Amino acid sequence: MSKKILVVDDEQSISTLLKYNLEQAGYTVTTAEDGEEGLHMCLSEEPDLLVLDLMLPKMDGIEVCKQLRQRKVMVPILMLTAKDDEFDKVLGLELGADDYMTKPFSPREVVARIKAILRRSQTIIEQSDVTEVEDANQVTIGDLKVLPEHYEAYYAKERLDLTPKEFELLVYLAKHKGRVLTRDQLLSAVWNYDFAGDTRIVDVHISHLREKIERNTKKPLYIKTIRGLGYKLEEPKVNE
DSSP states (O other): OOOOOEEEOHHHHHHHHHHHHHHHHTOEEEEEEEEHHHHHHHEEEEEHHHHEEEOOSOOOOHHHHHHHHHHTTTEEEEEEOOOOOOHHHHHHHTTSSEEHHHHHHHHHHHHHHHHHHHHHHHHHOOSSOOOOOOOOOOEEETEEEEEGGEEEEETEEOOOOOHHHHHHHHHHHHHHHTEEEHHHHHHHHOOOOOOOTTTTHHHHHHHHHHHOOSOOSSOOOEEEEETTTTEEEOOOOTTO
């Protein structure tokens, strides 16, 4: 069964181009022309991936992204924009987008990005109950349990709602627990293409992870900032 992709862009030429190339790559594609329609279709059709333009009528891409994440809809999002603006890039990713491309772009590159995002997401196991699963590569750190094979993470036995990028970052930190990892190392490992040198992306996602696994984000017990270097995931100390 082919993966479903929703393209939300008010430029008909862009939507047509993406629809054609994605269908040629074997995907099922639907389109929307404004943010409100895109949000409604995403909630009702539950696509496997959302291609979302930043500047849209009625509701912009940032607001669509924000509303989806607030509703715990973790669909992978590839954000598009005509503005080559670093602030927009960081803001979009801060609100939960998984990747970002600036127009004009090559349709072939868009297809490659989408394939990469879906590859990272395809191991997600849908579970209707809260029963925890085990996997051979799981990492347990204090009350945090990370299960890479099942694409799941738990904190205090509650399943965490993580975007694909947040999960990838957590897995990398967990597999290297106790080691100091520089921002450049994390950028290279988790964002292995694009955003070269833009370590703010790492800081934004670390902040998101802390909000989900730390009781006090100002005094984190798990993800420690190593001043001047980067971050380290470690066992929480009882006396902290």
